[in-house]
Every structure is written in C-alpha cells, then in structure tokens.
Amino acid sequence: MYQIAKKRVLNPTVTMMDIKAPLVSKKAKAGQFIILRVTDDGERIPLTVAGCDPEAGTVKIIFQVVGGTTELLNHKEEGDYIADFVGPLGKPTETEGIKKVCIVGGGVGCAIAYPLAVEFHKLGAEVHSIVGFRNKDLVILEEEFAAASDKLTIVTDDGSYGTKGLVTEPLKAALESGEHFDAVIAIGPVIMMKFVVATCKPFGVKTVVSMNPIMIDGTGMCGGCRLTVGGKTMFACVDGPDFDGYEVDFDEAMMRGTMYADFERHAREEACNLFQKEVK
C-alpha cells in the first residue's frame, strides 16, 4: 500500500499528488514514468513522474480524469492509500549536450513537460516553454513553468488566456525568427506532437516526443505499447517513452490509442455513477 502524502487540485479535471514511495523517489528521473493501481482489483495505469522528493520519499504525479481509474484516484484524499505503485520505468529524457531547449506542452501533457523544464533549468540550459490549453480554466502549473523557464509562452485554443492559437504557431515564429534550439521536446496529445514535428522539420531541429500509449506491465513483457519508429517495432515502456519525432508513425499511434475507446467511456460513466450514488 502506498500513501497519498499530498493532494492538490490543479484545475477541474487535473490533480497533483505526492505518493509515498521511497525506493522510486530515489531513482526516478525526468522523462520516466510509474504504473499504479488504485485498488486491488483495479487496472494498471502509467503516469509520468512529475517530480521527486527523495528526502520525504515521495513521488509527484499529475493526472487528468479521463477514465474509471483516474476518476477513482481523484476521489482519494491525503492520507488515503492506493494499492500499487511501481517504477521508475522507461528511459530518462536525454539531456546531454542540450544548452538551449524549447519545451512544448499541450494540455495535461504540460504535467509531463514541467519536470523536464525544471531539469534543463537546473542543468543550466536556456529553457523556452510553449504551453497550450483549450481555455483559461484548464491552465495548469503556470507559476511553476514561469520559474523554470527563461521564456514562457501560453496559448489557448479560444484565446481566453495568453495568445489565441495552437502551440505550433509561436514555435514556428521562433524558428522562423532564427531562434536556434539544440532540441525541441514535445509532450501532449499525439496529434499535437505530430504537428510539432511537422513544424520543426523544415528547420531540421532535433525533435523529441514523449509517447504514452496503452500499457499493462511496463517492463516490456506484453508489447501492448508497441509503436513503429523508423520502420521498426519498438516498445514505449522500455525503448521509450521518448523517441525521435521524425521517426515515429503518429497516425498508427493515434489509431492504436482508440482501441478501447468504448470501454473507457463506459468505465468512466460507471465510476461517475458510483460516486454520485455515494455523494447522495
């Protein structure tokens, strides 16, 4: 059992938690992920590590309520326990030789992008962050990003906050203005990462994407998280989650991501019904 040491609601559907997991907290690096189960008969879900405090023995996770399991997790409070928490899994993000980086985050992907901004900032790199959300209410981690970035650009789809538009627009503007980045790192919905890559390609700038496909074990055993990268089958859990954006078959990844769409929608509704009943 793993205790929830701290819980903070970031926006109506995104929550941050510090989970007590001393072994994981000593090892986890930016870009890696964990797998958790909320209850003993629950499903295993992967979540990116959003930070660690080895002294307190805690690992920070940020999640969006999208399905039954995240709904259940969101109803847990400080002091409560979850059944399982394992990691760190996957390879850390490569930071070597990167002196100037542009970090592009979309939606809850910003939760994954944030620890990278912190990491690069700590290593002394110049960090430009471009973060995008659907609207003002969904903006998360603004102060944190500001503290870890040399330059922060916020965009919203509807223009209710920051600049109106998509993350690719300020990125393109920066690249066109002659801004040189050693790497662009994109984290967010697959479709966003696909377009970030398309934006970067004409400029030949190295573009890294962080993939988050469906997973079970997270150790390479099931192959459910497989992607086609450079024409080869790769497992996001052990070969990634970071990949060279120019090589990833995004269309296939998007297609595979919808495999259980009906099931997930149903599970979410079930979980909501359950809690409504409890609340009454």
Next chain:
Amino acid sequence: MPNMSPKKNPMPSQEPAIRARNFKEVTLGYTAEIAVDEANRCLHCKNAPCVQGCPVNIHIPDFIQKIKEGDFEGAYQTISLSSSLPAVCGRVCPQESQCESKCVRGIKTEPVGIGRLERFVADYHNSLENVEVNVPTPNGHRVAVVGSGPSGLTCAGDLAKLGYQVTVYEALHLAGGVLVYGIPEFRLPKKIVQKEVDTLKKLGVDVETNVVIGKTLTIDELFEMGYEAVFVGSGAGLPRFMGIPGESLKGVYSANEFLTRSNLMKAYEENPTTPILKAKRVAVVGGGNVAMDAARTALRLGADKVYIVYRRSLEELPARKEEVEHAMEEGIDFQLLENPVEILGYHNAEDRRDPKNGFVTGIKVIRMQLGEPDASGRRRPVEIPGSEEVLPVDCVVISIGTSPNPLIKSTTAGLEVNRHGGIIVEEETGKTTKEGVYAGGDAVTGAATVILAMGAGKTAAKAIDEYIQNK
C-alpha cells in the same frame, strides 16, 4: 498384486462443450479411490527410471507406495523433499516426455499416471486445514531472488528451508510470474499458486511486489543492501512479433498481452477494470503450449471460431499432447501447414473517423509443405507459391515465442548474455559471469517449461548454499 490394467485411469474432466464456455479448471482430479487404483499399477521398480526422467528427481515409486498404503499426507511429504510446487507440477509438467516416458509400464502399455497422482497428493494436502510448516532456524545469511515465477519460488523455498533469509522481488503487483500472468485459470487455478506462495511466506520468505530489479533497484544495490548472493529468475518476458504487415492493427495481441489481460488482470470476469477484445473469430499464430492457452482462452471469452495457425504439421506441434487433445475436443480449428503473410484491417477511405477503422478483418495465410530437415532437426516448412487464402477473423494473437527480458542485463555490469539474450551460466550450478549472481529458468534458456525452471532454481539454491558456506 499390481493392477495390470493396460490403461491409465482416465482423468475426470468437465465435458468439452461445457468447459469451452467457462474458466473453471478443465480437469477435476482423481478421487482417493481412483488414485489408489492407479498407484497399484506402479511396479515399484528398483532402478526407478522414472526418477531420472524428473528434472527435480522426485522419489516417485516411494510417494506412489504411500498412496497405495492410503498415506496421502506421507506421499506429499515424500514429494516435497524434492519439489516445492507439487500442485503446480502435477498440472502443468509435460510428464509424457519426462517421468512417464521412462515408466516400465509404458513400454508395452500406458505408463502409470504419475502426474495425475502427484496432483492428487498435492490437492489432498492443500485441502487439509492448518498444516504446520516447520520454520527452519535462521542461519544469518541473506539471499535475494529476482522474479517470483517457478524458478524463483523454487530457489527461494529451498534456501529458506536451509535457514536463509530470502527476499523475493517481483515486478508485477502479484507473485507467481508466468504461473499467474501466463497459464490460464482453467489449467492452473490461481488459488493454487497463491497457496504455494503463502507456504513460502510461512517458511519466512519475504515477497516484495512492485519492485523492478534493473529499475527500482539494481543487482549491485542488492549486494550493498547486504544480500550475499542473488538469483535471477526474471523469465522470458519479451514477446516476438512476426514482422509482417498489419501487426499494429487493433485486435492484434502478443500472447503475453492477451493472456496477461485475461489471467493477471481478470479481464474475463464480468465488468472487468482491464479491457480485452471479446472477438467472435480469432486466429492464434503458433503451436506451443502458450498458443493452446491463448486459443482456449479466446473460446472461453466467447469466440465462435478459433483457429490455430501453425506452419508445420501436427507431428511437429510443440505443445503437449494433452493440451492439443483438449483444444481439439473443445473445437479449436487447427490450420496446419499454414503461415501468416499479412494481417488485414478495416479501412474506410471515405471517412477517416469511422470507429471501425484499423480493426482486424482477416489474416492472409500461405500454404506450406515440409522440405528437408533444418538445424533443429525438424523438417523445414516451405511456401507453396500462389496458395494464399484469407481467414476472416477479428482478432489475431501472436504466439511465436518470447525472448529473455533485457532489463537486468542492461543495468548489470559484468553479467554476460548469449546472442539470444539468455544469461550465460554454468549448467551444473547456475553461476553467472558475475560473482555471487546465479540465474535460471527462461531468463537463461528462453521460453521453456515450468519444471525445467524449477530444476534450475533448485540447482542454483544448492550452489548458492555452497558458495555462501565456503566464503
């Protein structure tokens, strides 16, 4: 006077038509009466060739003798001198190519049903309440075991019985390894595995789940933590794919994923939390025991038609005979001498958002014929040009084997592996190229059997004991 019946007592089983629709155990086990009758077929040969056929050298005639005498618990104690997991082995061992293949009765007629008797004895023991476990006196030495599958559990059990303080590290949330994620409930009920794990815990073995060695902790850190030796039984958990077009379509699974969803994550239950495709027509590619498990699982999940697609003939099929027979009885359709060349998927060119897009619609196979024997001694299958046909299916499970998991190798300096990724060991001891580190099971050999993994765990336990005592 021995029972001279030429045939084994048949195994009571659920009727094929009924069991093909439920996840309860297929075989029901001998009754005491049948067990004694079967035991009486044993000639109690002095040289006991059956014992040589057993990878862990169970004293077979001795335990069968106890059954004859009606001393079933005594029979269990005899088996447990050599085996830590009799209820498991009695169910999943390939006895026909091991102990029973050497049985003198088997020369002219059917051999003694040794596996069925082993299972009877283990189930008898497990049905007793409050069995006391003799907890050994601790000898003050600590050993870490990586992986809680058959090799790890065996190694841990043997060392614990010698007084070692053993910690077993398991990456998943549940102990048992392939016994819980791979082998289905209808062949090996999970409560039996749980019972075996509980017995080890009573012996003082500490089982730590949710620890991935190579990630959460490294082998070197285990030594720093005070463990004097480490046994690596991390299994062959890396599925192979065929590299044919269409393998990324929705509805294509590795056997590991398909079985893990069903077994470990209980996707077969009503209202599961982990989804699995409830397909109507399924093709399982491969001919091993895992392929049989996947095919029979698909049937139980509600498929109307399940194919086994295997590129050689029935004769070369690597699965146990009993599993193949069970599968055939249940109505699995064996497409032999067929090899997949492509998996086909739905594609609506008019509507990119059609939810059916990307789902499997069929598998294109090509007819094969057997040519000259290859390096493995089996006749090599050769394609017959122009013989392609399409089997209409909505799910494909690829079960063509697994490779050793590379996680530990890649994080342990000094641990060498062969070109297949198997950890290199000294066969007699399980000793690896790294001081104090031993290995066994599928992590060394690639995918093999439960009993071979147990044999390797046993060998390593003995060698670890000698290593620590002589340090």
